[in-house]
Amino acid sequence: xxxxxxxxxxxxxxxxxxxxxxxxxxxxxxxxxxxxxxxxxxxxxxxxxxxxxxxxxxxxxxxxxxxxxxxxxxxxxxxxxxxxxxxxxxxxxxxxxxxxxxxxxxxxxxxxxxxxxxxxxxxxxxxxxxxxxxxxxxxxxxxxxxxxxxxxxxxxxxxxxxxxxxxxxxxxxxxxxxxxxxxxxxxxxxxxxxxxxxxxxxxxxxxxxxxxxxxxxxxxxxxxxxxxxxxxxxxxxxxxxxxxxxxxxxxxxxxxxxxxxxxxxxxxxxxxxxxxxxxxxxxxxxxxxxxxxxxxxxxxxxxxxxxxxxxxxxxxxxxxxxxxxxxxxxxxxxxxxxx
Amino acid sequence: xxxxxxxxxxxxxxxxxxxxxxxxxxxxxxxxxxxxxxxxxxxxxxxxxxxxxxxxxxxxxxxxxxxxxxxxxxxxxxxxxx
Numbered sequence: 001x002x003x004x005x006x007x008x009x010x011x012x013x014x015x016x017x018x019x020x021x022x023x024x025x026x027x028x029x030x031x032x033x034x035x036x037x038x039x040x041x042x043x044x045x046x047x048x049x050x051x052x053x054x055x056x057x058x059x060x061x062x063x064x065x066x067x068x069x070x071x072x073x074x075x076x077x078x079x080x081x082x083x084x085x086x087x088x089x090x091x092x093x094x095x096x097x098x099x100x101x102x103x104x105x106x107x108x109x110x111x112x113x114x115x116x117x118x119x120x121x122x123x124x125x126x127x128x129x130x131x132x133x134x135x136x137x138x139x140x141x142x143x144x145x146x147x148x149x150x151x152x153x154x155x156x157x158x159x160x161x162x163x164x165x166x167x168x169x170x171x172x173x174x175x176x177x178x179x180x181x182x183x184x185x186x187x188x189x190x191x192x193x194x195x196x197x198x199x200x201x202x203x204x205x206x207x208x209x210x211x212x213x214x215x216x217x218x219x220x221x222x223x224x225x226x227x228x229x230x231x232x233x234x235x236x237x238x239x240x241x242x243x244x245x246x247x248x249x250x251x252x253x254x255x256x257x258x259x260x261x262x263x264x265x266x267x268x269x270x271x272x273x274x275x276x277x278x279x280x281x282x283x284x285x286x287x288x289x290x291x292x293x294x295x296x297x298x299x300x301x302x303x304x305x306x307x308x309x310x311x312x313x314x315x316x317x318x319x320x321x322x323x324x325x326x327x328x329x330x331x332x333x334x335x336x337x338x339x
Numbered sequence: 340x341x342x343x344x345x346x347x348x349x350x351x352x353x354x355x356x357x358x359x360x361x362x363x364x365x366x367x368x369x370x371x372x373x374x375x376x377x378x379x380x381x382x383x384x385x386x387x388x389x390x391x392x393x394x395x396x397x398x399x400x401x402x403x404x405x406x407x408x409x410x411x412x413x414x415x416x417x418x419x420x421x
Contacts, residue, residue: 175410184408
């Protein structure tokens, strides 16, 4: 005979008592106009595409319509179920709840609860999607709000958060601000909640967290650890970014500057333009001209550390000075020098 | 015989159904989730993982839950609350 887990039994009784309260589970019924309108729009677009002879577009729109109709159908079924006098199955018996809790306790690494706050949570294993570590997630359900839809009665808490580099409130491709974008799992999750099937609910949410939908994440995994280019601000993933050899800042392919001498990568702020040849060099590959104090490259500097511009000027100046002097024919004397 | 069948795929129906005596898990899966692949589902009987040839009994609780569930919906913008 299986041992009774008293801790879980007490929890099951508390949950069952709360869910059995009068008026619990009788949320207002609203028709799903938010699902109807997209279907109506798609039908109109399909008709227009066919009038214009755009068969490929019509075909693609038909696929979208099929998906939208599926959503509408699910919403209508859910409303129909809620409209029944007693739209709930035996999920709310303490026995069923207890069995669910016992299975959850075996299935997940951690199961925690707070009866006073009506909160029950399980923690998944560490989730890794396409090589990106996201850490374990705690699925926290407030059973007192089991039938609420806005806001949802549960949240997803990152236990070892590794959020997207660009948005720190996105801890998972489909979780933002601790709210899960349920997608394909929406109807099943909502139905499990309404029927008090806690094991199914937590399993469905966990399986959604374990799956990556490339077509519509909040942040794509390919850009999860993306950085911003320090020059233009564009998002770049690791494979398409470079580090400035001088300051270490991240730069994109477009903003990458190569030193003409050492051919290393630098950001715009760490590059210098040679005052003589006007080519681009890194700071380390330039030297200050001893005469004019401008930075020039090694190729434009002579042995006396004068740039080509300054190297030429002194010969001309010497010639000018020589022309202006009077030479004393006998012995030494003084002559006025030009200023 | 009557069993509780929970389909957590799509609409997530949960209801009592009648199945012939001698029905096993594999037959029920093929009959209820036509075209689906069993390896993509977590199939439980009375909350325990079940073998394909496990025979069902009166009052059994059978659930079939997809292991891969895509968050957000193709063609729609992702949103935390719909």
